[in-house]
Amino acid sequence: GAVVSQHPSRVICKSGTSVKIECRSLDFQATTMFWYRQFPKQSLMLMATSNEGSKATYEQGVEKDKFLINHASLTLSTLTVTSAHPEDSSFYICSARDPNTNQPQHFGDGTRLSIL
């Protein structure tokens, strides 16, 4: 079964709306979670690394004020796309790693965001 749950799976909203996406680790406590963005027929692009209890680390070119990340507990990270515009429409995917193992990241099922 899924070890990382992402919600919602689909969002359609008007330009200017802020959208929150949740990522939960189900079977382990994740001190680190990752947020990716994927455009059609392209690979995953890492946006930021979410660290429990501290500020997220953003990749170059990703606006911190636009994509707010909160990792308030060991099982939940949220990504908020603030004042979303049509160019923010994309597929957003989170992943989490179990710090007690050397296993690869587990991915959520993604959130398809469409801004009208």
Place this chain on the structure above:
Amino acid sequence: QKEVEQDPGPLSVPEGAIVSLNCTYSNSAFQYFMWYRQYSRKGPELLMYTYSSGNKEDGRFTAQVDKSSKYISLFIRDSQPSDSATYLCAMSERNAGNMLTFGGGTRLMVKP
């Protein structure tokens, strides 16, 4: 030049064929090598992961790593229509769960 190169395809094969998917990379510090399968509008699903060079087999899937050539492969035997998906290679340096560098993905179509 990208750090990880992967032929985007699409690769179309008949059912039952052996499929070979490949990635090349330039960073010699990569030690962990993963293959993910991604169906349309879904998140990537981990298929195989290996550490350093060598082969690893799991059912119909075999992963190979050749660090001297900076080349990794995924073989799928007796391919099925349900294998039709995009296959992404990914690599990391110090820990399998750390920051991943992805290839661009290869789209595979297995025709009945």
